[in-house]
Amino acid sequence: MTTAMRRRDLEVEQVRADDFQQCLLRDGPEAQAATYSWELNQKRAVSLLLAGSVSGLLGFLFAGVLGLHNYYSGGFRQLWAYNKTFTLENNFMGEPFPSGHNYCPQTVSELVHDHQSAEGKLFFGFGLLAAICILASWYPSHLRNVYLGDGVKVCGCCGPTWQNMRQFCPSIGLFLVTCIPTVPPANRHFGENFTVFLHTSGAIMMVGGYGLCEIVALRYACAGHKDTVAGPILKPREWRVRAALIGLSLCSGIAFQVCGFLSPKPVDSLGTDSCADVWVVPSKIDFEYVLQKPGGDHLSLAVRISQAIADRDKLLLDTAHGSCLLLKTLEYWFEVSAGLFMVGSHLAIWWYCPERRLDLPEKLPELAKRELRRQGYATTFISWGGTGSDLEDASSEDDTPTECS
Numbered sequence: 001m002t003t004a005m006r007r008r009d010l011e012v013e014q015v016r017a018d019d020f021q022q023c024l025l026r027d028g029p030e031a032q033a034a035t036y037s038w039e040l041n042q043k044r045a046v047s048l049l050l051a052g053s054v055s056g057l058l059g060f061l062f063a064g065v066l067g068l069h070n071y072y073s074g075g076f077r078q079l080w081a082y083n084k085t086f087t088l089e090n091n092f093m094g095e096p097f098p099s100g101h102n103y104c105p106q107t108v109s110e111l112v113h114d115h116q117s118a119e120g121k122l123f124f125g126f127g128l129l130a131a132i133c134i135l136a137s138w139y140p141s142h143l144r145n146v147y148l149g150d151g152v153k154v155c156g157c158c159g160p161t162w163q164n165m166r167q168f169c170p171s172i173g174l175f176l177v178t179c180i181p182t183v184p185p186a187n188r189h190f191g192e193n194f195t196v197f198l199h200t201s202g203a204i205m206m207v208g209g210y211g212l213c214e215i216v217a218l219r220y221a222c223a224g225h226k227d228t229v230a231g232p233i234l235k236p237r238e239w240r241v242r243a244a245l246i247g248l249s250l251c252s253g254i255a256f257q258v259c260g261f262l263s264p265k266p267v268d269s270l271g272t273d274s275c276a277d278v279w280v281v282p283s284k285i286d287f288e289y290v291l292q293k294p295g296g297d298h299l300s301l302a303v304r305i306s307q308a309i310a311d312r313d314k315l316l317l318d319t320a321h322g323s324c325l326l327l328k329t330l331e332y333w334f335e336v337s338a339g340l341f342m343v344g345s346h347l348a349i350w351w352y353c354p355e356r357r358l359d360l361p362e363k364l365p366e367l368a369k370r371e372l373r374r375q376g377y378a379t380t381f382i383s384w385g386g387t388g389s390d391l392e393d394a395s396s397e398d399d400t401p402t403e404c405s
Contacts, residue, residue, distance in 0.1 A: 032365040032366060033365040035365075036360070036361065036364070036365045039358055039360060040360065041138075041142055042142045042143070042355040042358055043355070043358055043360060044137070045137045045138055045139040045141075045142035045143060045355070046137075046139070046142075046143070046350060046353060046355050046356050046358075047137075048133045048134070048136055048137030048139070049133070049134065049137045049139045049143075049346060049349065049350050050347075050350050051129075051133045052129070052130045052131070052132075052133030052134035052137065052346070053130070053134075053343050053346040053347045053350060054347075055126045055127075055129040055130035055133060056126065056127065056130035056134075056174070056339070056342075056343040056346070057340065057343045057344075057347070058122075058126045059122065059123050059125075059126030059127045059130060059339075060108070060123075060336055060339035060340050060343065061340070062119065062122045062123065062126070063108045063111060063112055063119060063122075063123050063336060064108075064333070064336040064340075066111070066118065066119040066122070067105060067108070067111050067119070067332060067336075070102075070105075070111070070119070071102050071103075071104055072087075072102075088100065088101075088102065089102050089103070091315075091316055091317050091318065092282065092286075092301065092304060092305060092308075092315040092316065092317065093286060093289070093290060093301070093317070094290060094293055094298065094301050097318055097319045098270070098318050099318050099319045099320065099321040099325075100321065101319050101320070101321050101325060102319060103277070103316060103319045104319070104320065104325060104328050104329055104332065105328075105332060106184075106185070106260070106263065106328045106331055106332060107182070107260075107331065107332060107335055108123070108332065108335050108336060108339070109177065109181065109182045109199060109203075110182060110183075110184055111332075112124070112181065113181035113182050113183055113184075114181070115181065120181070123178070124178055124179075127174060127177065127178035128175070128178050128179070130174060130343075131171045131172075131174040131175045131178060132171075134170065134171045134174075134346070135167075135168070135171035135172075138167060139349070140163045140164075140166045140167045141163065141167070142355065143349065143353040143355055144232065144233045144353065144354060144355070145221075145232045145233060145234055145235070145238065145349060145352055145353050145354075146166065146217050146232050146349055146353075147163070147232055148161070148162055148163045148216070148217060148220060148231070148232065149161075149163065150163065152216070152220065162213055162216045162217070165209065165212075165213050166210070166213035166214075166217070169205045169206075169209035169210060169213065170205065170206050170209060170210040170213075170342075172202070172205060173201075173202040173203065173204070173205030173206030173207075173209060173210075174202070174206050175202070176198055176199060176201065176202025176203075176205070176206075177199060177202040177203050177206060180195050180198050180199045180202065181195075181199070182195060182196050182199050184279075185265070185266060186266050186277070186279035186314045186316075187279075187313050187314055206342070207249060207250070207253045207338050207339070207342055208250070208253065210246075210342060210345075211246050211249060211250045211253075211342075214242065214246040214345060215246065217231070217232050218232075218239060218242060218243055218246075220232065221233075221234050221239060222239065233354075234352070235352050235354075238348070238352040241348050241352075242345060242348050242349070242352075245341050245342075245344045245345040245348055246341070246342075246345050248337070248341040249337075249338050249341035249342045249344075249345060250338075252334045252335075252337040252338035252341060253334075253335075253338040255330070255334045256331055256334035256335045256338060259327050259328075259330045259331035259334060260331050262327055263276075263324065263327045263328060263331060264276040264324055266278065266279045267279075268280050268281075268314070270317065270318060274324070275320060275321050275322040275323060275324035275325070276320050276324045277316065277318065277319055277320045277324075278316070278317045278318040278319075279314035279315065279316055279317065280314060280315065280317050281308065281309070281312055281313070281314050281315075282305040282308050282309055282315055283309070284309070286305055287302055287305045287306060287309065290302045290305060
């Protein structure tokens with residue numbers, strides 16, 4: 001046999017081997033396993049996105065409801081009891097607030113800053129669960145209605161991609177908001193101000209960062225319909241729904257910042273023209289006055305005042321009223337609305353994504369017969385189970401089967 005004929009025969013055998021490999025990859029267990037793995041990742045992304053969105057929705061919803069419950073001391077029944085009035089709480093002196101209003105938190109963060117309270121426990125639990133689920137879902141890389149790929153970068157030609165920004169910014173921001181609480185403004189020192197800075201940065205990453213990522217995705221989706229660039233694949237009316245939700249979220253976030261900027265700072269004495277909260281450091285005169293008060297609460301009030309005197313902490317003497325109370329209320333509910341609309345945007349992505357309707361096969365992908373033999377399964381079990389591919393079985397006839405252990 002000449003060298004040319006031998007080379008030709010080797011080339012023919014190589015072509016047959018390549019055809020066999022392509023057929024095995026297309027129809028064999030490897031192809032089934034690859035398809036199942038990809039569909040499973042998409043299904044996992046959809047499920048975790050839904051779980052995280054529902055958890056975030058419950059966290060912000062409970063924060064809003066419990067804020068109302070705390071303001072109307074005694075529960076929602078006080079809204080309509082006693083001629084539509086509510087129970088007025090007392091200040092640190094044991095006397096009703098002169099303003100005639102209970103204390104209204106300025107932000108959701110201030111409401112839930114105490115992790116020992118009911119609202120703090122609920123927001124921390126649901127917020128942490130939402131951040132973990134959304135971060136673990138990797139939905140920006142698996143759902144077609146948000147997928148941008150690695151070609152769309154933040155700075156145009158360099159820097160992180162918008163897809164990675166969507167993956168990490170909202171989740172990390174929610175982690176910071178949930179795990180780093182803030183104290184009321186009156187008792188903030190250097191350390192508390194630094195935690196407030198980190199908390200605010202997390203809120204900007206959560207709402208603002210996600211809003212920018214969603215705007216970029218919707219812009220590329222709109223351009224994709226014009227066959228100019230590739231972009232997310234959207235269903236009819238999906239663009240309008242998602243644009244409305246993210247627009248409302250960003251507008252609520254901006255209004256929240258504006259109300260916070262316009263709200264007057266707390267004052268430290270009564271009798272001023274300000275309508276803001278009055279926070280003061282108690283004095284020994286206040287301590288002696290409380291001790292002389294009748295009733296069973298004077299001892300607990302005295303202990304609280306003595307601790308505040310020792311730590312130089314301010315206590316609430318009077319609450320905001322008038323325009324100051326209105327600004328605080330608007331600021332609080334704008335923050336709640338920003339979070340709810342942001343979560344609603346995630347739910348819209350889940351609702352419209354085509355991967356939500358994926359159905360996994362009724363049984364797991366088949367293992368190759370060679371792998372089953374290697375693991376010790378008997379030939380009768382392999383033949384009865386119908387697993388593996390016939391092509392691979394023909395190439396493995398010389399393998400010696402062993403009994404199951």
